[in-house]
Amino acid sequence: MTTVALPRRRASGAALPSAAPGVAITYLSVIVLLPLAALLWQSQKGGADAFWQAVSSPDAAAALELTLGAALLVALNNAVFGTLIAWMIVRDSFPGKGIVNSLIDLPFALPTVVAGLTLLTLYGPYSPIGLNITYTRTAVVLALLFETLPFVIRSVQPVLLELDREMEEAAASLGARGHVVFRRIVLPNLLPAILSGMALAFARAVGEYGSVVMLSGNVPFSTEVASVHIYSQIQSDYVTGATAMSIVLLAISLAVLLSISALHRRSSKHVH
C-alpha cells in the first residue's frame, strides 16, 4: 500500500459520514448476527453431548462430507470457467455476446424449483441429449454449478473492465506471449476477485437446498446433502440436531472464508 500522507483520512474512506461504520455494523448485526446468535443459542440447549451426537452420527457425517466435497469442487470449477467466461465477455467479441452477458444472472433470479426442473428435463431420465446423471452425486455438483455460476464471473468482470490494458500491451510489445501476459500480469490482478467469487460460491454451495433436493435423490449416505439432512431433522422436530449441524456448517464455512481472506491479503501485498 502507498504511504503518501494525506490530510485527515485516506482518500475515499473520508467520504463516508462519520456515523457510517456504526450504522453499517449495526445493520449487519440486526440482519445477520442476531439470527445467527439465536441459532447458536438454540443449538446449545440440548447440551454438549446432544450437540456432538447430532453432528457425529454416521449419516450426519456422510452428509457433511458430501456437501463440503461438492462445494470445494464447485468453487474450483467456478474459478476456472468463471474467469474464462468473464474474460470472454469483456475482451472477446462475437455475435450474441450481449445476450450471453445478460443471461449470466438468471440462476439467481430463477427459483430453485425451476432450476431443478429444467436441469431435470435436460439431464434426467428423458434427457434429449441422452445424458442421464440425475439422482447421483454428479447431479449434486451439477445443481450447485448452476446455482453458483454468476459469482466468479460477476466479480472478475468489473475488475477486468477497470484493469489497465497499458501494462498488458507493454508486455506484449516487449514480446511476451499471450499466456505469459495472462499469467504474469492479468492473473495476479484478478486473483483477489477470483478468490472473492470462489468464497461466495463455496458458501452458497454449502447452504443450497432447493435445486439440490430435486436433483440429488436424497438417499442418506449416498446423495443426501447437509441442508437436506437439516431439513429432515426440523421435520422430525429434532431441533438440536438441525441447529447443531447448521452451526458446524457455519463454522467450517467461516474457517474457509477466513483462510481465503488471509490468502487475499498475502496476494494483495505481492501485487501492490
Place this chain on the structure above:
Amino acid sequence: MFTKLGLRFAALAYLALLLIVPVGIIGAHTFSGGLGPVWDSLTVPDAVKALELTLEIAIIVVPLNTVFGITMAILMVRRELPGKALLSALIDLPFAVSPVIVGFTLILVYGQQGWFGSFFVDRGYQIIFSTPGMVLATMFVSLPFVAREVIPVLREIGTEQEQAAATLGARSHQTFRRVTLPAIRWGIVYGVVLTTARSIGEYGAVAVVSGNVIGQTQTLTLRVSQEYQNFDHTAAYTAALELAVIALVTLFLMNLFHPRKDR
C-alpha cells in the same frame, strides 16, 4: 489464435450446457400452449399480487443492501478497522446458512415465542408470516453481493487517483463522486443486479416465514412451486419467466446508469 477460439468454444459450450439451454427450455415450456394461457396466467389477480409483493420486497431490500454494501466495501478497503478479516468473512456468511435455517432463526428471533416476538405482537405488528419477515429473510440471503462485488474493484483501482484529486484540492465527497464512484460503478452494477436477482428468486428462506397465503404473502417464487405442484405448468413457467424478465430489466437499467466508457 487457435487457443483463443478454443477457449471461446469451451466457455460458450459450458454456458450453453449449464445455462442457455435450460433457460431456453423454460421459454419453450411457457409458450407451448400458445399466448392465450400465458396471458391468462399473467393477469389472474393472485399472480398480479404475487408480482407486486415480489417487487415490493425487492424495492425495500435492494437499496438498503446496496448502501450497506458500498459502505462496507469502503470501510474494508480504505480504512483501518480492528477485526477486518473476521468482518469480511461475516459478510459472506449468510450464503452458507441453509435457507430452511434462515427462516427458522428468524422465527426464533421474531416469532410468537421468539426473543422479540411478544414485543412486536403487543404493539400490533406481525413480523413473521407477513411482509417484514419476508423482507428480513431476503435481506439476509442477498446481503453479501454488493460489498463482494465492490471490494475487489476498489482494491484494483488503488488510491492514486483519489489522492491526486485530494492533492488538487477536491473535498472528500467530491473525490468520492467524481473519482471513486465512476471507477467502482461496474462493481456496483453487478452487485445490484445479483442482489435483485437473488431477492426475487429466493425460495427456501422466504417460504418458511411467509405463510404462503395465496394473494397475500405469496411471492412469484412461491407461486411457481405451488402452480407446478398443481400441474398448472403454464402458470408455473410464466411466473418463472416473469422472474427472468425482472432480472434482465434490472441488468438493462443498470447498464443505462452512467452510459459511457467501455463497451
Place this chain on the structure above:
Amino acid sequence: MNRVQVRIAAAGAVVLSLAALAVGCGGGSTADAESQGKIDLVAYSTPETSYAKLIPAFNQTSAGKGVTFTQSYGASGDQSRAVAAGQAADVVHFALEPDIARLVDAKLVSPNWDQNQYNGIVANTEVVFVVRKGNPKHITSWDDLVKPGVEVITPNPFTSGGARWNIMAAYGAELKEGKTPAQAQRYLSDLFHNVPVQDDKASAALQTFTGGKGDVLLAYEQDALLAQESGADIQLVYPPQTIEIQTPIATTTKASSSAKAFVKWLYTDQAQTILAETGYRPVVSSDESAFARAFPDAGNPTLFTIDDVDPGGWDDVMTTFFDPENSIMQKIEGSIGVSTSS
C-alpha cells in the same frame, strides 16, 4: 454539498429506508384479522383443488354468505409448524394427525378436536401404486415391489408425512398377510433397498415419477387421480390391501363462528360430494356413490387404518418408526448407507 450536507443526506436516506420498513410493517398489522366473516385456512398441499370448489359452494349457502377466505397450502409438517409459530389460522386441515397434535400441544387447538362423529376426519384417501401406462413391470402386489430390479419412488420418511403413510401401508399390509412384525420390518428394509430417490415431499416424489424415474410410485390415491386427470402418463394400481389415509381437520381456539360453520358444512352431503368429485373418499356414508360415479375405474382394496397397525396410533408409530435417533426407519436408512457406499 459540504460535509454537513452529506451527513444530512445520509441521515435522510436512513430515515427513508426505515419509513419504508415501517410501511411494510403496517401492511402486516393484525388489526383486521378479527372480523367475523373471514376464515384463514391453512392446509396441506393436495386439497387445494377441492377447496377451489368447496369455497364458492359454501359462499352460496346461508351460513357462508359473504364469508371471505385466505388460503395457504404447503407440506403438512411445514404448515403445522408455521401455525405453531404464529401464522394466522382458523381452520387447519393436515395430512396426518400428529400435525394437529402439535397444535394441541401449543394450545392452539382444543384437545377435544376429534370428539365428533367422524373423529375429526374430514376426508379419506388411500395409499396406491402408481405405475407407467400399461404397467410394464406387472406390479400388482406389495411383494412385487421388493423384486430385484424394480425401482420404487417414495419420499423420505423423515421429511414427508406422505412417506410415513406409505411405510405404514407397506408394514400394515405385511401384517395383514400374516407376517410377524420382524418379517414386516425385514420387508421395509428390502423395500427401501429398491428406492433410488427419496424426495423431500410427496408432491416432489410425484414430479420425480412423472419426470421418468422409477417403476412404481407410492402415493395418495387422490393426488394420483388428479395427476392422471391433468394428463400425466400414469396408471393407478390398487394393492390387495392398503391403509386408509385419514386427513384430520380442526378449528383453532380463536376461530370465528363462521370458521366453525364452515367445518360443520364440510360434513354435509353437498360438501362431501365435492370432495368425492375431487378425488377424496367421503367420510359421510351416504355419499360413497359420488366417488364411484366420478372415478368408475377406481379399485376397492381391503382397507386397514393406522390403529389396526398399531393400537397406540400415530403417537406410538412416530416414536417406534420415525424417531430420528433410534427407530425402525432410522436403522433401515442406516443399513442402506452401509451396503451402497462401501
